[in-house]
Amino acid sequence: MQATATHRATAYYLPAGLILLKMVLHYCIINPVYDLHRDEYLHLDMGGHLAAGYLSVPPFTAVTSLLIKWLGGSFFWVKFFPALFGALTLLLVMRMAQELKGGVYALLLAATAFIFSSMLRLNMLYQPNSFDVLCWTWVFYLLIRYIHTEHRKCLLWLGVAIGLGFLNKYNILFLVTGLVPAVLLSPQRKVFFNRYLYAGVLVALLLALPNVIWQFRNGMPVLHHMEELTRYQLVNVDRFDFLRAQFLFFFSGFFLVASGLLALFFYRPFRPYLFLGLTYLFVILLFLYLQAKSYYALGLYPMVLAFGGVCWERLFSARWLKYVRACWLVLIIAPFLYLFNVIFPVLSPAAIQEKSKKFRELGMLRWEDGKDHALPQDFADMLGWREMAALSRKAYAQVPDSDKPYTLIMCGNYGQAGALNYYNRGRGMPPARSFSADYVFWFPRMDTLRYIILLDDEPDKRARENAAVIIKVGQVQQPLAREYGTGVYLLKGLSPDLPARFRNWRQQRMQEFRAWR
Template sequence: MKVITHRKTTYYLLAALILVKMVLHYCIINPVYDLHRDEYLHLDLASHLSAGYLSVPPFTAFISLLIKWLGGGFFWVKFFPALFGAGTMVLVWRMIEELEGGIYAQLLAGTVYLCSAMLRLNMLYQPNSFDVLSWTWVFYLLIRYIHNGHRRNLLWLGVAIGLGFLNKYNILFLVAGLMPAVLLSPQRKVFFNKYLYTGIGIALLLALPNIWWQIANGMPVMHHMAELTKYQLVNVNRFDFMKDQFLFFISGAFVFVAGLVALFLYRPFRPYLFLGLTYVFVITLFLYLRAKSYYALGLYPVLLAFGAVCWERLFSASWLKYMRVAWLLLVILPFAYVFNVLFPVLTPQVIQQKAKKFQAFGLLHWEDGKDHALPQDFADMLGWREMANLSVKAYELIPEPARAHTMVICGNYGQAGALNYYGNGKLPFALSFNADYIFWFPRMEDLQYIILVDDEEPDEHAHRFSTSIEKIGQVTNPLAREYGTSVYLLKDIKPEAPAGLRELQRQQIRELRAW
């Protein structure tokens, strides 16, 4: 009876933490902000279902389709990353149960998870939230297999890796770290289990449509990685990467550090040594490749589980029990202090007034290697509505009969996605020669007008295709990353314009495939 009561208590506590987490995600974004540029692209994938995309594998597209069916509003856009984060918390909870941890260990791990960068990660509709969930699912299944030996865990392992691959290729780094880690540990005997290879077959079967799409389209993921390395990863500082691993958890880092140390030194955790080795191998690989620091976040939920169990056992002595509350406060209070720095709860104007606090945490440092007035994610959430309104204004200047022969072309995927989100029903589907939009151009015969949205002046192509270019307006918010982006109405479209646009599209596709 006591066991049943204890389980009810732990699940009530878990439900309470999940409720807090889900509610928080609707309180941490000030209404002054729009959606993030990446969110617009991911939402547009729902209109073009495919086995693969330039930006992400196909899993996100199907979640976007579900969001679209649910109305596509702000609530549902934010719901799914929060849900994936809650799922990760549930798996941490279950891992602690497998390790025979108690309610305090679960409360400590849940509190650290809530009061960390995981909350920020789950704030945006990106593949990152499910990526962390899939990594945690892999670790959970391995722990379950070691604990009970059930072969079905190895089959589910294939499902977890396969779905993780369909969400984000980042999970391949986990696989790359796991293989040598297991080989160097007593758990290497798993390689003699035929069910492991059945699980690998399941993973490959799930990944096959996307692998085939990549091959059929000239492996555009390689071009994407080359661009990422050239313009973003080159600015990654390895020292900052390691520093961020601790900053992700603010004052709760002592929990995951305890878990990592225990995997190497604590005798009861010796069967799980391979998890500590996996952490070392994956972090080393990321350091070598100059990866972005958040790529490694999937490593930490499992460490939180082990660390929380360690602290619970350490505090089991009667004279140390009072430290349990102190440890929870040590996690919560510093997080409360930096809460308005980590999340866009403040208006941009107030952030400027508190710039020193943001700068102290390195949050004004962008991927271009420079400091700016706002954190990059926050600046990426401004100016989109204004841009869409200007585009609608341009569209309304076009005579009614000609609107069916109008194209909207944008300079980047964020602009195109934002126009499709805020201008839905008021504008034709916006396109771009950037990202996945390059594949979505329709037939362009009888083209009469073009609405051009770009952060640069109209180039020679625009002047070659049109004899009259009118500037409608520009984004006026100086704190928006899209500040200065202008909307132009191109009139008197020349007959050669459709063929010229089609050739530009083909040229861009050829470049994507010539990696």
């Protein structure tokens, strides 16, 4: 009877409770003063422009965005899906622990380390990263499951996991790059003689094929995207900071990560999984060589946590050590709670400035440009958008009704365009456009232009040359917003040649995104 109750706790009640806890936490970690994040607006707009590919991400995000749109597009649903992907990752962590013969404590320890970590912050934003980590974890789970059962369908599902991961974010190719040599160097290399592995490869290729075709037809814009990423962001990545971040991701549960990695290499019962430790090593070395962003490697850790949880459960199997099990859980949760208001946007911008020393010491104020700023970059990217949308509505109200069908809302970057489209939805406003990111593909054909609402730091040379009158309606006043100072301008008295010029500028911009002309 006791064994049955323990089995139920392990199989049903404990996982369900932990998943519910994780889902609820995601609605408690964002102060209402913040808007959505810059990238979230772009991803949401993709739902209205379904395609086999995009400049910034593969098409999976667009499908999810369409579903969010059907559900009403509210803040709740925008945050629901990354939280859901995180909860599914948590479920796989616990399932891996079960596959490794872990009991209730192993599941609880691994799950606690997962919940109270940077994973909670990753799953806070509607970006491809949450599903990316889920796919990496799914791959590891299927491999562990295959070792135990040798079920051929695991290899077929492996193709599905990699294929869907590719359709979400190309980052999963780094996992495959590290996994192949790791398997070849281990006794598990015999899997390469299993024809179902190649059937799984075919499944992955078929899933990825539409996006691959789109990339070739559009001149491989992913290469242009990687070039810009390397030139403007990765060049600022310090390799030591990359390694330091790997520790900080699970700073309160790092003992679990360390023990899991050591066990993969040196714990005899885990010898069949040595290739997973090698995979971790190869992927980390690859990212170090490429000066990759630290969070690219996050998909490695759910698997490591499962091994660490089982390892500590066995270490605590002695009778007298059972009484210190709870201490390990406290050791994970307590430091995390101490830093809770630093990791998540629960404090107002003013309160963050008052505690700036704490943020700076943890490197939270360092942006992609390699410099420290007043707020963490993600937080600064969550301010000023509603204000900007309200200013655009104010400008649109000044356009005569007869001219509104011939009005273009033009933004300087994708965040501005996406924010206007999100906060102005259902208000009778025309969609905001931009030459930035994927918006260059979504431009309308307008043969007549009478007014332009321009959002930018200031009107550029092209605006001044093609508009007789430029009226400044206002500018973003939130000084801590990344968009602070962005102006909203009403342009009228437009050149009759402007529609044709817009078409030429768009074509030129599209050519810039092509890796080959």
